[in-house]
Amino acid sequence: MTLFQVGGVGKRFGGLVAVDGVSFSIAAGEVLGIIGPNGAGKTTLFNLMTGLLKPTQGDIVFRGESIGGRRPSQIAARGMARTFQNIRLFNSLTVMDNVLVGGHTQLGDKFWGAFFHTKAFQRQQENLRKEAERVLRIVSLDDKRDDLAGSLPYGAQRRLEIARALMSKPTLLLLDEPAAGMNTGERAGLIETIRTIQASGLTLALIEHDMKFIMSLCERIVVIDHGQKIFDGTPEGAKADRRVIEAYLGAEE
Amino acid sequence: MMNNPASDTAVSPHQSRALPIALATAALLVLPWLVTNDYYLRIIVLSGFYIVLAVSLNITTGFTGLLSVGHAAFFGIGAYITALLTVGAEWSFWPAFLLSAAASAAVGAALGFVSIRLRGDYLAIATICFAEVLRLLALNWISVTRGPMGVPGIPAPRLFGVSLDSQQAFYYLIGVAVVLVIYTAHVIQASPFGRALFALRDNEMAAEAMGIDTRLYKVAAFTTGAMFAGLAGSLYAPWLTFISPDNFSYLESVMILCMLIVGGLGNIWGVAFGAVLLTFSLEILRPFETFRMAIYGALLVALMIYRPQGLFGNLGWKALRQNIGSRFGKGRGPAREPTP
Numbered sequence: 359m360t361l362f363q364v365g366g367v368g369k370r371f372g373g374l375v376a377v378d379g380v381s382f383s384i385a386a387g388e389v390l391g392i393i394g395p396n397g398a399g400k401t402t403l404f405n406l407m408t409g410l411l412k413p414t415q416g417d418i419v420f421r422g423e424s425i426g427g428r429r430p431s432q433i434a435a436r437g438m439a440r441t442f443q444n445i446r447l448f449n450s451l452t453v454m455d456n457v458l459v460g461g462h463t464q465l466g467d468k469f470w471g472a473f474f475h476t477k478a479f480q481r482q483q484e485n486l487r488k489e490a491e492r493v494l495r496i497v498s499l500d501d502k503r504d505d506l507a508g509s510l511p512y513g514a515q516r517r518l519e520i521a522r523a524l525m526s527k528p529t530l531l532l533l534d535e536p537a538a539g540m541n542t543g544e545r546a547g548l549i550e551t552i553r554t555i556q557a558s559g560l561t562l563a564l565i566e567h568d569m570k571f572i573m574s575l576c577e578r579i580v581v582i583d584h585g586q587k588i589f590d591g592t593p594e595g596a597k598a599d600r601r602v603i604e605a606y607l608g609a610e611e
Numbered sequence: 612m613m614n615n616p617a618s619d620t621a622v623s624p625h626q627s628r629a630l631p632i633a634l635a636t637a638a639l640l641v642l643p644w645l646v647t648n649d650y651y652l653r654i655i656v657l658s659g660f661y662i663v664l665a666v667s668l669n670i671t672t673g674f675t676g677l678l679s680v681g682h683a684a685f686f687g688i689g690a691y692i693t694a695l696l697t698v699g700a701e702w703s704f705w706p707a708f709l710l711s712a713a714a715s716a717a718v719g720a721a722l723g724f725v726s727i728r729l730r731g732d733y734l735a736i737a738t739i740c741f742a743e744v745l746r747l748l749a750l751n752w753i754s755v756t757r758g759p760m761g762v763p764g765i766p767a768p769r770l771f772g773v774s775l776d777s778q779q780a781f782y783y784l785i786g787v788a789v790v791l792v793i794y795t796a797h798v799i800q801a802s803p804f805g806r807a808l809f810a811l812r813d814n815e816m817a818a819e820a821m822g823i824d825t826r827l828y829k830v831a832a833f834t835t836g837a838m839f840a841g842l843a844g845s846l847y848a849p850w851l852t853f854i855s856p857d858n859f860s861y862l863e864s865v866m867i868l869c870m871l872i873v874g875g876l877g878n879i880w881g882v883a884f885g886a887v888l889l890t891f892s893l894e895i896l897r898p899f900e901t902f903r904m905a906i907y908g909a910l911l912v913a914l915m916i917y918r919p920q921g922l923f924g925n926l927g928w929k930a931l932r933q934n935i936g937s938r939f940g941k942g943r944g945p946a947r948e949p950t951p
Contacts, residue, residue, distance in 0.1 A: 434822035463822035
């Protein structure tokens with residue numbers, strides 16, 4: 359079943375064509391890898407998918423509805439969550455609060471219950487906190503819950519971004535270079551975490567440079583170069599594809 | 612949590628704090644009868660007004676990171692609406708009071724809405740202009756506002772047939788407003804609404820991607836701040852009995868912002884303390900006459916050099932250390948974006 363689909367999506371910044379008529383779909387339950395050389399337009403593609411940028415052409419369909427031109431917050435509320443390549447945490451908030459912000463879309467009443475101290479509100483807060491603790495355990499940050507997010511080491515900050523995204527109970531989770539800057543041990547741990555997440559029924563799409571990382575997680579990859587899709591298939595197929603090799607190693611003159 | 616059996620044997624934090632709180636409340640309740648000097652009592656009441664202004668601006672600027680330098684305008688809207696309705700239209704105080712808070716909130720929402728795309732310095736400039744335009748309007752729309760002549764003879768509120776024109780009565784009136792604004796600020800701070808405001812302050816793009824409609828929350832932050840300022844203004848008019856556009860100048864807005872910075876941006880009790888401190892220091896410095904503002908300015912500069920996060924900066928030692936770390940290139944990851 360197709361969960362997500364981009365059809366001929368393009369983004370133009372003035373004269374620069376960052377993404378040029380890219381089409382692909384993501385089936386429910388799969389882990390899709392998106393790779394490509396630096397500056398190929400991968401992050402722009404993610405920004406288009408999550409609504410942070412508006413496509414100049416094409417259409418994006420998520421859970422059977424067109425989301426092109428919707429606000430990021432609306433798309434998030436529909437069940438899409440993401441992490442950022444350059445970490446974007448709420449640095450002055452604690453680890454716990456960062457994750458609780460992720461639960462924003464799960465809440466109905468956000469103020470009045472607190473103002474009047476209602477029982478229902480306290481129960482809602484209690485449940486949210488329990489869920490946050492569960493999510494923090496998935497990324498092994500449960501012992502850091504009272505630390506400030508900005509004070510965490512780099513790898514932990516990346517994991518916290520994943521926890522925050524998970525907290526919104528997404529159906530589709532987009533990870534933008536989740537392993538960037540991590541050492542081998544941290545990478546292995548991250549792969550385990552992502553497998554756990556996938557096993558819980560989530561669909562994932564991830565941008566990554568590390569081919570070993572991609573190989574151990576994805577059954578299918580999409581390769582982007584110069585804003586265009588040049589390959590869509592198995593990782594093994596990509597390794598043998600002439601255009602992919604050219605994109606990475608340069609074409610023979 | 613409240614019925615934790617462990618708290619039966621040991622002294623719970625609730626119990627150990629209950630006594631000091633009760634004593635402080637009692638002291639504050641009898642204060643206007645102990646301070647017999649009318650001048651001192653006036654300063655105390657005045658600091659009450661500034662507490663409401665500072666704590667409400669803290670919701671917009673401290674919690675949400677929207678640098679507003681036009682808070683006095685909302686104070687002025689509240690004061691003018693109450694003054695004009697009770698003097699000219701002979702309304703009684705209470706409906707004018709409610710309308711003042713509502714109108715101020717509405718103008719706050721409108722300013723928030725047009726300022727959605729502005730941030731930092733640009734937002735500050737927009738709010739300054741907004742406040743100046745309103746002041747000029749009050750100054751020049753003479754047929755309605757009486758312009759520079761101001762509005763004299765504003766009647767005191769009446770409650771059950773009793774005129775609340777004494778200094779003690781205003782002490783309690785502004786006291787209720789202080790309690791309300793501090794309580795609301797605390798609720799916001801602990802609620803998902805407040806968390807969304809903090810998130811938006813720390814990283815707008817991430818907040819939006821997590822499902823927070825940042826437009827809505829910016830408008831809400833402006834509206835809440837403006838509403839309390841309007842409410843304070845509405846009490847201010849009958850307290851002064853005479854208001855003119857001079858009462859709500861740009862300097863007034865800057866002063867409120869200073870209270871936030873001195874007390875510690877984002878910290879509710881800190882900014883309340885900042886409000887009291889600045890109100891009193893300006894009065895204490897009165898004997899120095901010409902040099903008064905110069906000394907005051909020098910003190911502010913010294914404070915910013917030795918304690919840039921304010922007296923009660925809510926970042927805490929940990930964040931401070933991290934900030935220092937990143938300043939010298941040791942910190943990893945993006946440094947905390949400075950809150951304006």
